[in-house]
Amino acid sequence: MPDSLAEPMLPVPYRVLKVGRETADTFTLALAAAAGDQGFSFAPGQFNMLYVFGVGEVPISISGDPDRPETLVHTVRAVGAVSRAICGLQKGDTLGVRGPYGVPWPVEAAPGYDVLVIAGGLGLAPLRPAVYHLLARRPQYGNLELIYGARTPEDMVYRQELERWRGRFDFRVHVTVDSARGDWRGNVGVVPNFIARARFDPEQTMVLICGPGVMMRFTVQELLHRGLKRENIYLSMERNMKCGLGLCGHCQLGPFFVCKDGPVFRYDLLQDWFLAREV
Amino acid sequence: MSPGSADIGEEVVLEPQGLQQLLEILQRQGYQLVGPTLRQGSLVYGPLSAATDLPRGWGDAQEAGAFRLRKLREPMFFGYGVGQQSWKQFLYPHRRRLWQARLEGNDFQVLPPDADPVKFAFIGVHACDLEAILVQDKVFLEGPFIDPHYRARREQAFILAVNCGHPCHTGFCASMGSGPRATRGFDLVLTEILQGPRHYLLAAPGTERGRQLIHQVPHQKAQPGEREAADQLLDQTTRQLGRSLDTRDLKALLYRNYENPGWDQVAARCLSCGNCTLVCPTCFCHTIEDTTDLTGTQAERWRRWDVCYTVDFSYLHGGSIRATPRSRYRQWLTHKLATWIDQFGVLGCVGCGRCITWCPVAIDITAEVRALRESELTAAAAAKE
Amino acid sequence: METLEPILAAHPFLQGLDPRHLQSIGECATKVTFEAGRLLFRGQDEATHFYLINQGQVALEIFTARRGPIMIQSLSDGDAAGWLWFPTPYHWHYDARAIFLTRALALNVKELMQRCEQDPLLGYELMKRYAHLLAVQFRVTILQLVDMYGA
Structure with missing residues (x-):
């Protein structure tokens, strides 16, 4: 049953157009959908799950221009195995993208x-x-x-x-x-x-x-x-995320799933959980 | 014996051998039968080939931190409570491959996941476990994203429920409103009754599928006395349940007591082993694992049940959000009984009691809630003085 | 002679102060200008003045042998720098350097403290403001100490 809901976990291959260094360990990648795909539009504050072949997947905010969605821009800091692998990609390399996910800035x-x-x-x-x-x-x-x-x-x-x-x-x-x-x-x-x-x-x-x-x-x-x-x-807000779909449970913050109820939260609704510890 | 006499909801009586006939028909319809069976001296849920695979004549004795099978004097099909496992292992397997990918030069190609044609018939689903399936339906089928694998199996599954004539010592279904009588979500529900020499199954269809199934085996219309016997049995089960949990104001209670020092006491006993999450029929958390083969050209993505008691579960670069056992036990219990309500509109606990039975240090969720209530009363009394 | 009271009154540190007190403070104040790059004071010197910055930008620095000056805070329009001490003279402990042309009022601390002793109401007003300044500074220091952006 290949309908749109059927496989939310499948990454779509994207091509690296450009890699720019921001700081010693932070890089900005510009990506375009590989197979002549149109890409997707997104709202400010949303994120994607980025997959490096065989290494793994991490949630990364979209940091490009929402009025120019044909180029997908992500800024990544090399802090773990996957983000290090993303930062090591070169122009012409491929990585997988799922998204966009999450509640945007208002x-x-x-x-x-x-x-x-x-x-x-x-x-x-x-x-x-x-x-x-x-x-x-x-x-x-x-x-x-x-x-x-x-x-x-x-x-x-x-x-x-x-x-x-x-x-x-x-x-x-x-x-x-x-x-x-x-x-x-x-x-x-x-x-x-x-x-x-x-x-x-x-x-x-x-x-x-x-x-x-x-x-x-x-x-x-x-x-x-x-x-x-x-x-x-x-x-x-930032949390450990595995699926981005509100299913894996990792990103829970009290009653919220940061991936689908956030990552952007209104402070009055968030404050009790924001101020509590080890939530 | 008039075929087609049973309407949805209408009760009929089957003789004990009718159960085997039901199972045979389900098998002929292409269902893979799964249900409780004995394997290496323990009660598990697995494939059944016939009614004789059910643990007939066996019961169980459960206490906090203890589970023992015991031989019954009566030849009951369903004389036991819930086992360590639950039906979630079939609808939501503990490990599943989500896709494979192949590297070709600089590109990779993602191959669609394996087809998942299994058509299960669940035999002997207790009311609490049936409610647990309905809870997981909300998680996997009603969010902005659904789990297609869960849906494929769930939509096809036939559910043959049993009303509990067997009071669990660790269960508290009655106080959670989820048992001992199955009230919804089944295709067919049976109540097994043994009165002296008389042994029969009171059957009520819940769906058209169930009605048609009943229609194919010899049955009689249930007599008022037979229905009454079932009601009495279920009343007795309710009365004899070993535990209860006061659900009044539960969410607010837990939110109020997020910083209660009592969490330290339970954390001092908790081993963070996560048994409670694995045996829980509603726990749904999982992790995603990406792997490659040794050549680095074939990759796979797997989904595996995860446990919120591990330090890694909430790991964010630089450290874990829930670094202490206290915060992790609090997360689990508060999720089950409070935040779940905000997330899915229902409680995340059905009162099956598995987390109590299978906790190696006998932590009891009902006792922990009671301790929170009592600490509030103590504090209120102290404030008055 | 030009009166400094309007400039004093406009500075956030002294805002809303009684005119009598402003006058008293004005008698301890001098207008000072520092060109870009010039030091307002050096760490080992005695902290003789309390500076109210009217315009410009000042870097507070700690000099380290191998890394040279490390900037720990920058101050600009409306900020204050200095110690109000009783009774022992303090040293600055850090350098202050004008990043851009900076105009400020320098209050002579010894004279100011004498007036505070003589007029406890003025003393209390000034100490309230100074305590707030220290509290804010304390909070800033805490935030810098936790290295919130991570290593």
Whole structure:
């Protein structure tokens, strides 16, 4: 019975078009569907399961432009066997793709709002499609602001793009690192500290956050302190995932399956589980 | 003996030899019969070739951390409770190949999975296990994604249920609303009754398939007395069940007690072995394994049951989310009795009692819930003073 | 003589302070400008001034023998840097370097502390603000210590 629901576990082969180095261990791959396939459209914040032949499969956020879905872009940090294998792929190699999965950022509901995008480390990868989406429709929003933090300047991803964004008059961009060598001329400090500098109307602001748990926790506290509404704060969560379909049970976070109920969650619905430990 | 007299829901009486006739018809219809049988001194669920393969005349004695077969004086077909295994091993096998792939130069080709034509007839499904199948239906068939392998087997399976005339010592189906009487989800349900010399099977079809099956074996319309005997038997089973679990306000109870220090006490006993998840008829978690052969040109993907008690289960680069046994036991129990309700609209526990019987250190899910309730009462009493 | 009170009043650290107190603080303040690259202070020196940055960017650095200066924090418009000490003089412990042209008000700590002793109300107001600054700084340090982005 080969209908569309029949084989959700089958990866589709994609060809590597380009591999770019972001940091010492992080690479950005551009992919295109192999057999003249049209590919698929996706929404900002969704992820794919990427399969390396014989090695295994991992969930990776889509970080390309949702208005240009014919090229699939993924930024991967080499931290395990599969992600290392992905980072070792070359132009012309093939990898398997299943997706897109997951609940996206609420960008469709953002017109009329100030939008504050807050990213830490590789957390910028799932937020980049949201930034593309917002910038492509810039007049629909109020103030648009990005706070991006990384460990050191060498750990920053999408550096050239950040510089381009900083050059725009309609997008306020704050980049900060935890520490830097003396030749760094940018900010040094932690992300939550920059919320005091962001300009927004707490009544009419949507915040999209992705980064390490500790960073998100402190950031949310700071946002609430500034009067943000819990229901206007969205976080993207990370968990062990095996299937991406809501069936394998690995990504459970209390009552949620991060793969199908997330990865993007509204803070007021998530907070009890977000703040509890070892959930 | 009027063929075609049984309507769906209407009860008829079969003689003991009618069971073998039912099984023969199912076999002729292409069903592979599986059910309880004795193998190497234990009660397992496996292929049956005839009614004589059932553990006739055997019963069981179960307690927390203990299971023993015992010989019955009566020649009952269904004189035992639930075994270590459950029917999920047939609908959702513990290991299954999902696909194969072949490397050709720089490309690879994914080959569709094996066809899965097995048409099972489950013989002797207890009410609790039937409810467990309905719970797994919600997991595998009602989400945004469905499991095609589960669906293929589930849609074809014939379910011959039995009402429990046998009170389990570790079971608490009555308090979970899932037994001892099978009320839905079966093609045919039997109640086995032995009254002095009189031994018969009260049969009620639940589907057209079941009705047609009954129609093909000699039967009589059930008399009021026979129906009453079945009712009495089930009432007696309910009364004699060894355990109960108070489900009032259960989800809120567990959510309120997420940080209860009592979890430390159960964690101190729990071995994190995961037996409870493997014997549980509703546990559905699995992992995905990708492999290659030695040449590196042939790859396979397998699905295997996984256990939420392992440190690896929640591993994320850099460490495990649930690193302590406390958090893992809490995850399992809270999932069964609370978060499952948010996820699937039903409890994840049917009260079969397997997790109690097969826990090597006799941890009892009903006692753990009771301990949480009592700790709240103690705390409330202390606050009043 | 130009009065510094409006500039003081506009700085977040002193916002909402009683005019009498602003005047008192103003008497300890000097306007200072640092060109890009210049040091505001060095770690081994006595911490004589408390800086209220009006405009610019300042890097707080720790000098290490082999890696050179390591930036631990950057400060800009509206931030404050320095120690308010009783009674023993403290040293800076770190360097502060102007990254861009930086304009600030330098408050003489010894004089300021004397005024706080004489006027406990002023002292309490300043200490409240200083305690908040230290608490925020403490939290920042915790976040940096956990190395939240992972190794």
